[in-house]
Amino acid sequence: MRRWNGWGDDAQDFPLKAKGLEFLGEKLGGKGTILPDASLADVTIKVPPSRLPAHPLVSQDVELRIRHARGESFPDWVAKHSGEFGYFPDGVALPKTGEQVREVLTWAYDHGFTVIIYGGGTSVAGHINVPASDKPVLTLSLEKMDQLLDLNTQSNVATFGAGTPGPRVESQLKEQGYVLGHFPQSWELSTVGGWVASRSSGQQSLRYGRIEQMFAGCTMETPRGQLVIKDIPASSAGPDLREVVMGSEGRIGAITEVKVRVTPLPEHESFHVGFVPDWESGLKMVRELAQGKVQLSLMRLSNADETESHLSLGGDHPLFKAYDRFLSFKKCRNGDRCMFTFGVTGSKRQARFALAEAKLAIDHAGGTYIASSFMGGIWEHSRFRSPYFRNGLWEHGYSVDTFETCINWDKVNACMNAMEQAIKDASDGQPVQVFSHLSHMYGQGCSIYTTYIFKNSDNYAALLTRWQKYKQAAGDAIAQAGGTASHQHGIGRDHAPWLNVEKGAEGMALLHSIVNHFDPKQQLNPGCLLIDES
Amino acid sequence: MRRWNGWGDDAQDFPLKAKGLEFLGEKLGGKGTILPDASLADVTIKVPPSRLPAHPLVSQDVELRIRHARGESFPDWVAKHSGEFGYFPDGVALPKTGEQVREVLTWAYDHGFTVIIYGGGTSVAGHINVPASDKPVLTLSLEKMDQLLDLNTQSNVATFGAGTPGPRVESQLKEQGYVLGHFPQSWELSTVGGWVASRSSGQQSLRYGRIEQMFAGCTMETPRGQLVIKDIPASSAGPDLREVVMGSEGRIGAITEVKVRVTPLPEHESFHVGFVPDWESGLKMVRELAQGKVQLSLMRLSNADETESHLSLGGDHPLFKAYDRFLSFKKCRNGDRCMFTFGVTGSKRQARFALAEAKLAIDHAGGTYIASSFMGGIWEHSRFRSPYFRNGLWEHGYSVDTFETCINWDKVNACMNAMEQAIKDASDGQPVQVFSHLSHMYGQGCSIYTTYIFKNSDNYAALLTRWQKYKQAAGDAIAQAGGTASHQHGIGRDHAPWLNVEKGAEGMALLHSIVNHFDPKQQLNPGCLLIDES
Incomplete structure (x- = not known):
């Protein structure tokens, strides 16, 4: 069953291994700070009575309202673990057809209710959070329409x-x-x-x-x-x-x-890993592969800190040690080397051709292709498991969050450095492990994805305040560097303060005008995407 | 110098050759009907005095106003050759900077003038035509901003x-x-x-x-x-x-x-031609090449009528006869065979790989690749010369027009047939040469581009009426088949009647709302894109 207060199915986890725990202890100044978890029962008693009238398509079930109150952002995590949710929807509609969606939407709109439209509840930017509202709030979930x-x-x-x-x-x-x-x-x-x-x-x-x-x-x-x-x-x-x-x-x-x-379905798909000796040669390599329209299906370049962190956090396997020696011999030494993960997908001929092009590029960058499928297989195996890692870290008293942008190639270095530095500066001398990778390579630029791990504060209020400082610093750094407010996670409520930097005054006016055209009474998800409606 | 009443530079032409003339005579029931051309002087005397006040950035020069009054649609052609322009802009602004654009736009807007924004004047859908207007009309041309x-x-x-x-x-x-x-x-x-x-x-x-x-x-x-x-x-x-x-x-x-x-700049670029024995095998081939993401830079599949028309209209060269015998021997016989033109562009290795893939596909379709660069070279040489062919046909008393759409693969045949049939049906028994090709191949579908050639009517009024019938029939056929109102030429004024079929009532309402947000007084190019503003 889906966890009510953490990522994914509760039959799945991604525990922190001994080597990873040791690595974090070293980097983050010792053991984590374990905070007490609220139970579902603790939260249940905090849910106020619904303000909605009855409707056959709308449930007022308390657990359903809890499970639809929050997404998967860091503040959402804190809310679920501290039990301090703030607000809950007054009801959840689970329509099964487009006609039912129209019926319940019309009903809610005509009655002046606030409506939040809900898909999988996986937003990491506060899209589906319930705002403070005088009006009843209905969460309209599409989850029954899955055919x-x-x-x-x-x-x-x-x-x-x-x-x-x-x-x-x-x-x-x-x-x-x-x-x-x-x-x-x-x-x-x-x-x-x-x-x-x-x-x-x-x-x-x-x-x-x-x-x-x-x-x-x-x-x-x-x-x-x-x-x-x-x-x-x-x-x-x-x-x-x-x-x-x-x-x-x-x-x-x-x-x-x-x-x-x-x-x-493609005839062939496989994932591969190579290492380049340093960041600059890797950056040039991925840019040229993207601009040369080489038909890879995935490219990801980890910076040296991410490379080290991934190999340390994930790597209890004995093969890792062998690779380490091999790579050092090949001038891809720990501390400088960068991991390059890539995929080839398509017809067998296309995949063979693309793989050969990628190997040539790695070679040209002075790097080493790992001929075994072991490393690419690790990536493939864990490609959707990373979100579970937050659960794994939390058990040991550590928190993790990520943020991302997309920017032109000529600004990638400055932006990535500013993003990482912003987190370090916002940490007030407390240790934080920060690392980044590039992915989603375009001819014009690429996305930058930064992860940071830190020891929990002593209590939830302090933890949330600390995160807010990180978030502000990260958002400011990206905006100042000229990156987008989000490459892949959307704006929601958490990124809304920076949208105007990207869209400009006339762009914002146009967005307001479009929203106003459809929703003149501002009942649909107010405060999401655009702030300050009135 | 650019022709005032025909396509392109007057140092360039694309005359109809003897074999082409003979072909058209056969297909269209004999010699063409040559209509008398108006001179620039004839038109000049029809230009009314400007209604605009003086402005340092706005010229009221009469020839400039004539040259900016019309685009390159068939009605524009008729206007220029008959001398019946209808309306002229009252002045033409030729700003050199963004600041000057803002200055002249603000001036015109504040005075309540109608403003038409002008690029190269090549619209084939009436984008830059001057509407009937009580207000003075300013054409704002960007042509001086070319750096x-x-x-x-x-x-x-x-x-x-x-x-x-x-x-x-x-x-x-x-x-x-x-x-x-x-x-x-x-x-x-x-x-x-x-x-x-x-x-x-x-x-x-x-x-x-x-x-x-x-x-x-x-x-x-x-x-x-x-x-x-x-x-x-x-x-x-x-x-x-x-x-x-x-x-x-x-x-x-x-x-x-x-x-x-x-x-x-790519390391390599070349254009190639192959033939397939019939339409169905060609259609399947181009669909599979597109859906298989084979890295060609261009694909064009001519139907049997276009194949015959192109080889007849363009082909006085003795090599054509040799190809004809060769192709018949290869089971690509005249009447059924379809010409496939394609390009490979990229690194030498990519181009070699893509060319090999294309040859395999032609082979698989039962077709024949033309190993010589002669045919691909002809396409490359004439790739921008086709518009000149209207001048060449006109001299012999023939008219030509084209129309296009884009549609899903499963509807391509029905749509192409409907497009061609619509022209034939609208012709009231008068001969018309209609042929089509597919180009711009996507995974989901492709564009269909239909050309029709016919003998001029006896006078301009009848010619325009005849074209209007063709246009109406073509637009209706496309809309009914489910194609877009335009794949590459835009809506302008000529395609505006069909836009609502594509966008639907709420889509149209959104477009009106967006236009209204920027231009509440509807002074910018009224009637273009959206009709019935008030």
Whole structure:
């Protein structure tokens, strides 16, 4: 069953191994600080009576309201573990059809209720959090709409209920020989409608594209009526309205059906690892691979700190020691060496050609390709398990969070350094382990993804304050460097303070105007994406 | 010098050869009907006095007003040759900087004038035509803003003045070792700002993408103020505002600077031709090449009628006869065979690999690859010369027009047949030569481009009426089949009647709302993109 206060299914975990614990102890000044966890019963008694009138499609079940109150951001984690949720939805609607979505949305809108549209509840930016509100708050969850509704096998377009989560997307497609290929780290729980609404990107965007390239059309219920976007391969017929739906974050309506571009299952797919002796040679290598349009399906370049951290946190296996010696011999020494993870996907001929191109590039960068499938296999095995690691760290009294951006190649170094430095500076001398990788390589630039791990503060209030300082520093550093407020996680409530830096005054005015067109009374997810409505 | 009443530079032409004339005579029931051409002097005397007050940035020169009154649609052609222009702009502004654009736009807006924003004047859908208006009409041309302003050689982003035409885009980039790769047939005259405003696509979109993939950011002057879109490689920060600018067709403001994604000049580029025995095998082949992500830079599949027409209209060369015998021997017989034109572009290794893949596909389709570079060379040589062919046909009393759409693979056959049949049916028994090709192949579908040639009517009024019947029939057929109102030419005024079929009621309401946000007084290009404003 899905954990009510942590990531994923409770039959799965990603415990911290002895070597990892030792590594963190060294880096973070000793043992972690274990904080007391609230129980579900503790939270249950805090849930106030619902302010909603009865409706056949709306449940007022208390546990359901708890389970839909928060996402997966760091403040959400703190809320769930401290038991201090703040606000709860007054009810949760679980419609099964587009008609039911329209019915419940119309009912709520006409009654003046606040409506929060909910997919998989995996937001790390506060998208589905319940705001303080005089009005009753209804959370409208699409999770019962999880079917493949149609598959056009000539045009390779699949239609899904918007609440279909990643594994159900792929299992239903696989039966018919197809793949969507959208693999965000949240894939186990996030939904196709959520990917569209938050404009997300998956690990193999290099082959399959961001959700932007996959999203072909939709049906959306808005307070004004139904917005239908037809699935046309490409068009010059005026502004592209898909691009208003994508990133709308529940502000203009509820997506009920999504049409996505799929591809036949590839003949071949494999993941590989190489090492380059230092950051600069790795950076140049991945930039040239991206700009040279080499058909890899995934590229990820870990900086030296991430390389060391990953090998230490993940690596009890005896092969790691052998690799360490081998790499040192090959001039890829610990402290400078950077790990390059990549995938090849496609026809056998394409995959062979792309693999050869990648090996040439590694060689050209003075690096070493790891011929065994062991390291690539580790990545593949753990590709969706990283979120579980927060549970594993927490048990030992450590916290972890991540943040990300996307920026032009010429600013990557300055931005990554500023992001890491911002966390260190915000730490007030307390140790923090910070590391980064580049992924989602484009011709113009790439994303930068930074992770930081720190020992818990002595109490929840102090922990949250500390995180807020980190978040502010990170957001400011990115904005100042010229990166986007988010490459793949959306704006939600947590990134909203920086959106105006990216969009400018006229861009913000346009966004307000679009939201206002659909939701003049500002009842849909107020405070998400755009702040200060009035 | 640029022709005032026909395509392109008057030093260039594309005359109809003897064999082509004979072919058309056979197909279209004999010799053409030559209509009398108006002279520039004839038109000059029809230009009314300007209704604009004087402004230092605005010219009221009569020839300039004539030259900016019309684009390159069929009705525009008729207007220029009959001398019946209808309306002329009251003045033409030729600003040289963004500040001057803002100055003249503010002046015109504040005075209540109608403003038409003008790039290269190559619209084939009436984008820049002067509407009937009680108010003075100012055409604001960006043509003096034609410089490469910045080139970021790490991030491969180039900044251009919005009025830079295709050849100047590429010549300025080539000096520094880069290429944009946007090659619409109008490339000689169309501008980078116009490509963005009309959401265009070029011949090598398979490699370089549509303008949508190239367009990284811009500066735009709107009646509300300046809209600046930053060049970020990818972002999940809310709706993508580039997608509102693209396809805005002069309705929300004037783009002054455009940032585009460029690539280093390829090591290798070549164009090739093959033939397949029939349409169905060709259709399957191009679909599988596109869905298999084979890295070709261009694909074009001519149907049997286009194949025959092209070889007859273009082919006086003795090699053509030899090919004809060779192809018949190879079971690619005249009447059924379809020509497949393709390009390979990239590193030498990539081009070699892609060429091998394409040859395999042709072989698999039962077709024949033409090993000589002769046929591919013909395509390359004439890739921008087709628009000149209208001049060549006209001299012999024939008219030509084209129309296009984009549709899912499973509907391609039905749509193409409906498009061709619509023209034949609208012809009332008069002969018309209709043929089509597929190009711009996507995983989901492709564009269909149909050409029709017919003998001129006895007078201009009858010719225009006949064309209007064709246009109506073509637009209806596309809309009914489920294709887009335009894949690459935009909506303008000529396609506006069908936009609502594509966008739906709520989509249209959103477009009106966006236009209204920027231009509440509807002074910018009224009637373009959206009809019935009030």
